[in-house]
Amino acid sequence: MANSDKKKLYEMIDDVKIAMLTTIEKNGSLHTRPMANQKADSEGSIWFFTDKDGSVARNVKANSKLSLGYAGSGAYVAVTGKGEMVDDRALIEALWSEEVKAWFPKGKTDPNLTLLKVEPDTGEFWSFPSAPLSQAVGYVKAKLTGEKADDIGENKKLAL
Numbered sequence: 141m142a143n144s145d146k147k148k149l150y151e152m153i154d155d156v157k158i159a160m161l162t163t164i165e166k167n168g169s170l171h172t173r174p175m176a177n178q179k180a181d182s183e184g185s186i187w188f189f190t191d192k193d194g195s196v197a198r199n200v201k202a203n204s205k206l207s208l209g210y211a212g213s214g215a216y217v218a219v220t221g222k223g224e225m226v227d228d229r230a231l232i233e234a235l236w237s238e239e240v241k242a243w244f245p246k247g248k249t250d251p252n253l254t255l256l257k258v259e260p261d262t263g264e265f266w267s268f269p270s271a272p273l274s275q276a277v278g279y280v281k282a283k284l285t286g287e288k289a290d291d292i293g294e295n296k297k298l299a300l
Contacts, residue, residue, distance in 0.1 A: 145296050145298055146184075146263075146298060146300065148265065148267075148296075149217060149263045149265050149296070149298060149300075150180050150184070152210065152212065152215045152217050152265055152267065153177065153180060153186065153210055153217055153219070154177075154179050154180065155212050155215065156177055156210040156211065156212045156215075156217075157176065157177055158174045158175065158176060158177060159174070159175050159176075159177045159186075159188075159208045159209065159210050160172055160173070160174055160175075160208065160209040160210075161173055161174075161175045161188070161196065161206060161207075161208055161256075162206060162207045162208075162209070163195070163196060163199035163200060163203070163205075163206045163223070164199060164202075164203040164205060164206075165195075165199060166198075166199075166202055171195060171199060172209075173195075173196075175188045175190070175196075175256075176188065176189065176239065176240065176243060177210070178235055184259075184260060184300055185257050185258060185259050185260075186208065186219070186257075186258040186260065187231075187235055187255055187256070187257055187258070188255065188256040188258070189232075189235070189240050189243065189244060189253060189254075189255060189256075190253075190254060190255070190256050191252050191253070191254070192225075192227070192251075192252050192253070192254045193252060196223075196256055197225050197254065197256075200223040200224070200225055200256060201225060204222040204223050204224065205220070205221075205222060205223075206220070206221065206222070206223045206258065207219065207220045207221075208220075208221075208258060208260075214267060214268045214269065215265065215266070215267045215268075216265065216266045216267075217263065217264070217265045217266075218263070218264045218265075219258070219260045219262070219263045219264075219300075220260070220261060220262045220263075221258050221259050221260040221261045221262070221300070222258070222259050222261070223256055223257065223258050223259075224256075224257045224259070225254055225255070225256060225257075226254065226255045226256070226257045227254045227255070228255065231255060232248050232253060232254075232255060233248060235255070236248040260300040261299070261300055262297070262298065262299060262300060263297075263298045263300050264295070264296065264297045264298065265294075265295070265296055265298075266293060266294070266295045267293055267294045268293035268294075269293070
């Protein structure tokens with residue numbers, strides 16, 4: 141895997157405000173919900189604020205496998221990995237922003253506030269040119285040749 145591909149994947153993640161987190165329920169069903177995205181750390185771990193007694197914490201403690209989905213302007217990212225609940229007040233302080241207060245009005249000292257650490261193992265991204273002209277050219281080329289349009293975007297699968 142090229143370092144530039146990994147860098148691009150994380151830049152795409154950082155550009156998206158909301159991630160879709162999927163965890164496994166006790167009965168084996170999947171539960172997907174939106175989560176406010178935090179920037180990844182230098183080790184590549186992705187962090188989220190959550191409730192100690194909520195479904196995210198319960199599900200991750202029972203089965204750490206999870207996935208994250210991101211969609212932005214012409215960019216899509218899917219990540220799989222393992223989650224871990226981290227109750228670290230210094231890290232909560234370091235990651236806290238006023239935007240988080242919308243979900244946790246009691247603030248960073250809320251005793252029910254904790255962190256979800258996601259350690260990604262695989263990632264995949266798709267990026268497409270946002271210019272309508274580029275998309276139109278690719279579409280017309282595919283229609284004229286009868287072949288799949290393969291030059292209108294980029295797709296990479298990475299081991300993280």
